[in-house]
Amino acid sequence: MSGWGKEPRGASMVRGLTDIAIKHLRAGPVRREIPDKAARGLYLIIQPSGFKGFATRCEINGQSAKISHGNVSLSVARKLHADVLHEVKEGRDPRVAKQQARAKRKAIEADTYAAIVESYFQKECGLKRDGDKLTFNDNHHTAKRRLADLERLVLPVLGDRPVTLIKRSEIVEVLDKIEAQNGPVMADRTMGVMRSIFNWHAARTDDFNTPLVKGIRKTKRTARQRILTDDEIRKVWVKAEGPFPALIKFLLLTGARRNEAAHMPWSEITGRIWELPAKRNKKTELPLLRPLSAAALAVIESQCRDGSAYVFTTNGKTPFSDFTRSKERFDAATGTSGWTLHDLRRTARSLMSRAKVPERHAEECLGHIIGGVKGIYDRHSYLDEKRDAYDALAALLTDIIRPPEAEDTNVTPLRKKKRA
16 A cells, blocks of 8 residues: 555654553653554554554555554554454455444444333333323223333333343343242233243344243242132122222123223123223234123113213223222122132133033133134134023022022921821
8 A cells, every 4th residue: 555654644653562662652742643563554543632542544445544443452453453454455344344333332222121111012002102201091001010010120120231231140130039029920920021022022123032031930820719609709799889899790790801891981882792892802802792691781881971981980081990999998898808800700700610601602701712723713703602601690690699598497398108
């Protein structure tokens, strides 16, 4: 290259560059470039501020170019200088690769775990941001709770970390801490949300693999088996007014999930049919038709409408949501405890079996996915069968709530004649 032997303007000569010599060099009033005699084209640059760095001067595509290496040691600078000269000799521009690496580094820093979490909830759960305020659509109450759990338990630790740099050991440490402070159920629930977010991001990114692999933690949650006894059903079937006692009855009569019923608008009821739209059916994301029994319709009609959009509401504007305090007051009033609202769904399903409802019909009532070949090829709606199942469930509940009267003890039974 022409001009390589010439010293750049402002350069000064020293006997030879070594780490000790570089350390003792002092900054002057002007910028200095000192060539490295052991590596032609490599220069030590000393700024008036005292900053020391290396740069390579060479010719790329017929034009003079300077590639900075930053404040590195002499040996590293010589290695970077040799790499640059090799790239130029091969006909490549090392500045392009450096720009690409810088852009990739910025992208990695921008994709923090907190940013990925917010993007996931925006696109999958209807999260909206207005400045510092985050809001959800009305039908994503579960997502709102999950985001709150992440903000409280995970984001303070991993939120600022680039998602590609999060290690498996860091996740294990976070989950172990959650288990110690909040219990194994919360740890399992948090792990499930984190896995969903990691998998969602991996499906949309070329070079990201989720660090939350199978077996990273043994789930300690066991399937709950609690159902209400006949005596408990009689106790909870109270005549007290209000949306919560009515919601209890409706859940027993339909086997619906808590939020499916609690957030039910009047617009989903047409005659005796309750049509749960796909967006509110969190498991299958398919519409679900439930032909309601007369008893279930009576519960709905007992609720005051008054222009409210929702069946179960306390203020006429929003769906019922005060589950914790209402359940505590309800338990105290009925003398029951140890059961949850989801146990009512399990109780309703068990009562259907007790009422001799066919298994397939009962599963259709609950909206469960039917696996195997039957689930793929059997596209029958089972509307009439579900109606019969709900009527049988209501009849059995009626028998439980109002058991048959005992026989009249004043009547003396007839004696049978003895055989000769």
